[in-house]
Amino acid sequence: MASPATFLALMTPGVAIIAAFFLIPLFLVAIKVTDGPDGWATYLVILTNGRYLESLIQTLVMSAGVTVVALILCGVVGMFLVRNQFAGRSILIGLLTLPLSFPGTVVGFMVIMLAGRQGVIGGISNALTGEKIVFAYDIAGLFIGYLYFSIPRVILAVMASAEKLDPQLEEAARSLGAPRWRVVRDVILPGLMPGLISSGAICFATAMGAFGTAFTLATDIDVLPMVIYTEFTRNANIAVAAALSIALGAITWMCLSAVRFFVGESADVTTRGGA
Template identity: 80%
Template sequence: MSWLSNIKEGRSRPSLPLSVFGRAAPGAGSPVVLAFLMMPGIIVVAAFFLIPLALVVMRVADGPDGWATYFVILTNGWYFASLVQTLLMSAGVTLTALILCSICGLFLVRNQFAGRSMLTALLTLPLSFPGTVVGFMVIMLAGRQGVIGSVSDAIFGEKLVFAYEISGLFIGYLYFSIPRVILAVMASAEKLDPQLEEAARSLGAPTWRVVKDVILPGLMPGLISSGAICFATAMGAFGTAFTLATDIDVLPMVIYTEFTRNANVAVAAALSIALGAMTWVVLFVVRCFVGNSTDVAPRGGA
């Protein structure tokens, strides 16, 4: 048996990559070796991120207005309105998803009932759907021939149709975001220490205080990281908007229109940069405000 355990020990000993990323092991951690090992990563980042980004940034200068094109998003009413609309909708989707998923996630973690795992699986099903499918589903629900329209027609004699406007997009993005947020909330909720809540209650805290002082702070890291992903996705999502209608003025749609139809490459490039920058700034500000949690990984980069 002893030779077997020896082999096991030998395997578990930290090998080269570990000592590179860990604290400098003698010899292995020299800057040259480190740089060499990081080369593939650097090449990928440069080829598929930095270079295209730089090209897009440069492209703006080729437009008729030169570098001033960057201000187009502020000076042109249509662009500015679409920016505000996109921001508001993304923030709205994020907040709604966080609230809904906090309640559902806590409920799912804390209650045992028949069909619980089935329900969880069902809630996470939209993870596999692309935006176009989600858009299609919204049309089936709230489109001209949709279920909601037929029911409201039968009851009130008026067809309720909202799939082709911003509220349809809102529903689609919400549907799209719920699985991601709910999984994060459930992961955080499982880690909550029930004794913290008992301690708060023993000190006289009513339910709303327990939620505010114990449960929310405990869920916060998960809420921030999943909220960031949710927000960034909503800011940049295109498939659903494209499926629903071409005249919803969210920023990705405007970029698409400028680029393909109007061949206004400089403006499209400027809007792209603005979209990325805005998303990044919002996430950065939220992270600064909501605190020091290390879990707030910048995973949501648009």
């Protein structure tokens, strides 16, 4: 065991980083709420103001939708990539994980090139029907952008979980007469569940707080990060912006904490069952 002096020396850098980049800024943001005319009651603005509440609901629904779609797509594709070897497999995996290297503004620009006023979809629809289909600047375009940069985060976790699955369990289930859907439900999904839950939480939290893509596409989009930006920069309403920021952070933190709890519980159950 390390001596007290060594322990203190090793802990000091970590504590300093947490204090400088998390605790102190969080404290300063929290107390900024009291500068508003309503004081601490400003924290309730997200529930009492219709625009803020609608923005929160829209952000929650969109983030949940992105998470569900990403989990379904990546669950299928991840299992396929793990179970099959073919020419170009590594290239395909590289392309699927490429969005990790793109900032949100680049993702937003790519959505504009796809579904913007001069985008590919608009050009094709105009040639076929005489009308341009443009959805890059509303919630559908933001959904595609968030899904695009969520796929790498989910598929890597799914593939890691899929590699740990024992094919013999599936073979045993089939030999006992279980149809394919029962094998998927009772064998494959439970094995993938820790990876699905943890990656889904990261996907949800990222979509809740992502700003760059929303800023690039922000024409008819009213998600919570954009509302915070507007209140802070354009309206100089720092107290409300701080309250909304704390609310957004608290919701995301509760989501991640719940996932850590349930993943830990499922891991304990799996361990006890295996024993």
